[in-house]
Amino acid sequence: MTAPLHTYLTKHLSFDGDPQQQRSANLSIIEAMCWAAMFGLAENFMIAFAVRYGASALQVSFIPGMSQIGIAAAQLLGVSVVAYIGSRKKLALITNNIQAVCVLFVFFITWLTGSAFWVIIFFFIGIFAANLASPGYLSWINEIVPSSFRGRYWGIRLRLVGFIQFAAVLAAGWILSYAKSKNHEIGGFGIIFIAGAIFRLSCNYPLSRMLENKYSSSPMSAGFSFLGFISRLRTTNFGRFSLFNFLLTFSFNLVIPVTAVFMLRSLGLGYFQYSIIIMSGMVSAFIAATYWGPLCDRYGNYRIYFVTSLIMPFFPLGWIFLNQWWPLLACLSLVGGFIMAGFTISSANYIFDTVKKENLPKVISYFNALNNTAAFAGSVLGGLIASLLPSQGIMRFGFKPHNLEIIFIISCIIRILILIFNQHSFKEVRSVEKSPSAAWLLFYRPAGNIIMAAISIPGKIRQAFEQKK
Numbered sequence: 001m002t003a004p005l006h007t008y009l010t011k012h013l014s015f016d017g018d019p020q021q022q023r024s025a026n027l028s029i030i031e032a033m034c035w036a037a038m039f040g041l042a043e044n045f046m047i048a049f050a051v052r053y054g055a056s057a058l059q060v061s062f063i064p065g066m067s068q069i070g071i072a073a074a075q076l077l078g079v080s081v082v083a084y085i086g087s088r089k090k091l092a093l094i095t096n097n098i099q100a101v102c103v104l105f106v107f108f109i110t111w112l113t114g115s116a117f118w119v120i121i122f123f124f125i126g127i128f129a130a131n132l133a134s135p136g137y138l139s140w141i142n143e144i145v146p147s148s149f150r151g152r153y154w155g156i157r158l159r160l161v162g163f164i165q166f167a168a169v170l171a172a173g174w175i176l177s178y179a180k181s182k183n184h185e186i187g188g189f190g191i192i193f194i195a196g197a198i199f200r201l202s203c204n205y206p207l208s209r210m211l212e213n214k215y216s217s218s219p220m221s222a223g224f225s226f227l228g229f230i231s232r233l234r235t236t237n238f239g240r241f242s243l244f245n246f247l248l249t250f251s252f253n254l255v256i257p258v259t260a261v262f263m264l265r266s267l268g269l270g271y272f273q274y275s276i277i278i279m280s281g282m283v284s285a286f287i288a289a290t291y292w293g294p295l296c297d298r299y300g301n302y303r304i305y306f307v308t309s310l311i312m313p314f315f316p317l318g319w320i321f322l323n324q325w326w327p328l329l330a331c332l333s334l335v336g337g338f339i340m341a342g343f344t345i346s347s348a349n350y351i352f353d354t355v356k357k358e359n360l361p362k363v364i365s366y367f368n369a370l371n372n373t374a375a376f377a378g379s380v381l382g383g384l385i386a387s388l389l390p391s392q393g394i395m396r397f398g399f400k401p402h403n404l405e406i407i408f409i410i411s412c413i414i415r416i417l418i419l420i421f422n423q424h425s426f427k428e429v430r431s432v433e434k435s436p437s438a439a440w441l442l443f444y445r446p447a448g449n450i451i452m453a454a455i456s457i458p459g460k461i462r463q464a465f466e467q468k469k
Contacts, residue, residue, distance in 0.1 A: 024144050024211040029157050031206040034199050036161040040168025042103050042196025044278055045176070046123055047260040048271065049106070049189050055116035056400070061257040061383020062120050068253070068375035070128035070182060075368040076226065078135040079361050087191065088136035089212045093204055095133045100200035101127030107193035135365040142352060142360060150352060154345050155293020162286020162337075173275020180271065229344050229366040238354045241426040244418065245347060246374040248309065251414040253378030254344055255316055258386050258404045262319065263329075266400035273326050280330040281337030291449070292342035293439065296349050300432035304346035305436045308339050313415040314337075315409035323400070338446070354429050382407050405434055 047060055055063075085091050105122040145153045172192040224410025233239040254436050263269045265276065315336050322328035355363045390401040435441070 007209040011271040014326035019124065020211045021144055024152065025141075027206040027210045028141055028144065029160055030163050031203045032157055034206070036164035037199035038100075038103065038170045038196040040165040040204075040282070041172050041192045041199065042106075042166075043123075044275075045170055045172055045189070045192060046106065046119055048176075048264060048274065049110070049193075050119045051261065051264050052117040053110060053114060053116040053119070053190070054184065055119070055388035057258060057261050058117055058403075059120070060261055060384070061379045062255050063123055064253065065379035066120055066124040066125040068372040068379060068456035070124045071131045071134075072372035072376065074128045075135060075365040075372065078132045079365050080135035081132050082361075086088040087212065088140045089207060089210065092137055092207050094198060095129045096203050096207070098129035099126040100197040102129070103193055103197040103200060107190055111190070120187045120301070123322050126431075131368075134140065134362045134368065134398050139361040140210075140212060140366050141355075144211065146245045150349055151345065152290075154210050154294075154348060155290040156340060158293075158345065159286040161283040162282045162289060162341075163424035166282040168277040169275050169282060173272045173279070176271035176275075180362035202387040226366050226369075227258035229363065230370075237362075237426045237429065238351075240422070241256065241350060241354070241457040242370070244422045244425060245367075246371055247418045247422065249371050250366035250374040250378040251411050251460075252312075253375040253381040254385075254411040254414070255319070255408055256382070257379050258382050258407050259319065261347070261386070261402070262323075262400070264406045266402050266404055267323055267326065268437060269326055277326065277330045277333050280342070281333040284334045287339040288338040289345065291435065291446065292345050295342075298433055299435040300430055301346040301353060302349040302426070303432070305350060306439070308343040308346065309419065309423070310342075310438060311339050311442065313412050313419065314394040316412040317444075319408050320405045338443075344439075350429075382411075385410070 014172055047055075049050040049062055050063055082088055082091050098150055102122045102125050106119055106126075109118040110116065142150075176185065179191075180187050204419065229239075233243045261276075263274050269277075292304060315332065315396065319329070320330040321334055351367065352360070383406055386402065386404055389406060436445075
């Protein structure tokens with residue numbers, strides 16, 4: 001662990017407990033940062049790579065779609081696999097290596113055959129393998145980090161992961177733009193995919209040094225079935241939360257696969273512009289992670305989840321009205337990252353707060369399986385609709401070629417209906433402070449934080465110069 005990172009984690013991630021526990025929590029963040037480098041370099045450019053090899057909108061939709069099915073299947077099998085192996089650490093190490101190899105195969109096999117079909121296949125295999133370890137991994141981290149500290153832990157973790165993703169996406173965008181200008185576009189993709197595989201392999205070192213308690217599946221956990229989980233979706237508080245989350249995930253994924261096609265084909269953006277837009281969301285997400293984490297601890301995960309979900313219907317419309325100037329799309333992505341950080345942290349912590357510890361690994365696997373099935377359905381439906389739309393833009397509405405704006409409108413309408421009919425179907429499960437207004441959480445406090453940070457900059461610069469003297 002490098003000295004600056006060690007100092008940062010010691011300062012911001014210290015809790016009372018076993019020193020080995022503390023060290024393992026720090027190492028888990030190092031491992032997540034290595035994964036983030038792979039994600040920013042390789043996974044974020046899978047669709048761009050497929051588009052380079054002529055993938056249609058429907059084929060593109062199968063890249064995130066099939067990966068979501070891989071995640072869903074892996075989540076269901078993951079608990080059984082980790083129980084069979086008997087070690088969450090060992091399973092994580094095995095799956096890391098498989099995913100790294102698949103990242104290499106995505107590039108080399110596609111390059112050799114000239115077919116985007118192999119992007120779908122090997123991306124699916126890599127995602128499936130990695131997510132076999134996910135239920136056990138999350139329960140492992142849940143044992144390491146005290147429950148009262150999870151909001152801050154995940155906030156810091158997401159902030160650092162976001163920073164690494166931001167740097168990786170920026171580097172990949174620059175590499176691809178430079179390589180394309182020199183007529184070596186495929187070589188640029190080769191560099192970022194090989195580097196991504198190396199970073200994925202580097203996750204093995206921190207994982208191997210983390211503390212792991214013996215894994216066991218309790219009798220109650222063993223009796224908690226997938227069908228039982230499905231039957232409770234409408235009758236329990238957590239079930240209704242899950243159903244609401246699944247529906248939102250479906251609406252999000254209607255536009256996720258076509259957004260890349262919209263940027264690269266309909267708008268004709270270059271790789272660097274594409275990477276800037278992606279990166280903007282990551283920047284705001286890692287900054288906002290430490291903003292939302294303590295608020296979840298203080299005001300409850302339901303409140304933050306509720307507030308952030310209210311903004312979700314507006315983002316698809318932004319792609320329609322702000323696409324005349326691509327920096328506006330970067331601003332839209334910036335705001336989206338801020339909102340999604342709160343949504344992601346609060347939803348993850350709500351699961352930890354609501355589910356009994358002995359049922360947590362299985363519930364996480366069931367929840368993620370259904371959530372990713374909803375993502376698959378949304379992705380494929382979005383791609384199918386895109387394939388049926390006329391190629392010429394509808395000029396009277398100002399639509400771009402391929403008319404992908406229609407999918408953004410459909411997603412917006414579905415999100416509004418979900419909020420109207422399901423928003424208050426579940427509730428907070430902890431005793432928390434009374435929350436301020438949504439406007440205070442979303443606008444006034446963030447604006448105040450930005451103003452205070454700007455005011456403090458001259459003083460920090462002066463202090464830095466005085467310390468050098």
